[in-house]
Amino acid sequence: MARSQPTSSGSPRFVLMAAALAGVLVLVAGVLIVIAFRDAGKGVAGNPLAGVIGGKFSLIDQNGKPFTDADLRGKWRLVFFGYTHCPDVCPTALNDLSLALDQLGAKKTQVGIVYISIDPERDTPDILKSYVESFGGPIVALTGTADEVKQAAQDYKVYYAKHPRADGGYDMDHSALIYVMDPQGRFTATFTPDDSEETIVKRLQKLLG
């Protein structure tokens, strides 16, 4: 069956394989990033991915105000992609990060959390506003048009895809890494959702010096 079909780049099989390959590449990249930067200290200068993770984006925050990559500067930022219909991992991560920042004492003001929705269809600024207020941390929540969100996700090498549910609704599959950006907006390290609050506090204290 497959043999009799002429191979063409438009065939569904080719598209499927290309998509699978792309998926694998994203996963491999993600794993490499984690391995390379789990214990990264302060050395931004020697960080080969400093210029690879991050980039220009233009979104709006939970108050409807524009927020671009330039607005990341001036503070350490913990950048995390998620969606408000996610009942499990996203709230856990936002809560852990908020509690971790509470333990930084006076240095708390040097760090902010940036939560970027990969579900702009449902996550309007209003929804994001009431959502992040529940966590009490210094959280900027961002959304935008589908293209704007796609751009931001590409900057951070974040994979996301809709997964339809039987009832007509959908969940989002998405990369769940937390990116640490320094006050110059440069990528410095990652956390994973498995990192405990204690681990995050320790590593942030090391980074903040």
Next chain:
Amino acid sequence: MRLHLGALAAGFGFWLAAAAGAMAQTGDLQITNAWARATPGAAQTAAAYVTIISTTGDRLTGASTPVAQKAELHTMTMDGNVMKMRQVDGIDLPAGQGVTLKPGGYHIMLTGLAQPLTEGQTFPLTLTFDKAGTREVTVTVQKVGSMGPGMDMPMHH
């Protein structure tokens, strides 16, 4: 005499009801620690968690609650760094082994919440099992982002 019989029947009925009540608690299922997280803001989805021990082995196949349009069994898996939420047909309960639904694994996903879930609130949740039929438990709502049933770490302010 007629009155006497009536009293006897009432007494028997009461005994029957009491016995049935005790059965529900001491049957082959122990369901404890039913809890859910308060919903952040206007979120219309929430997750409920529970610990189940089946002495003879069973399978959890469904759930329902008046507070949500739907209650589905879901699992969260990590594929590399990609988080995936998937509905499952059932959750096996091997004989004598406790199965705990908890953040980062199996959960009962509640969608279409009529009202936000607030800390301290309780609501009924009906669980359906292959063998044991249905059981109703009371779910207690914990803080937003809680990791367990009433085991929150003290705040570090």
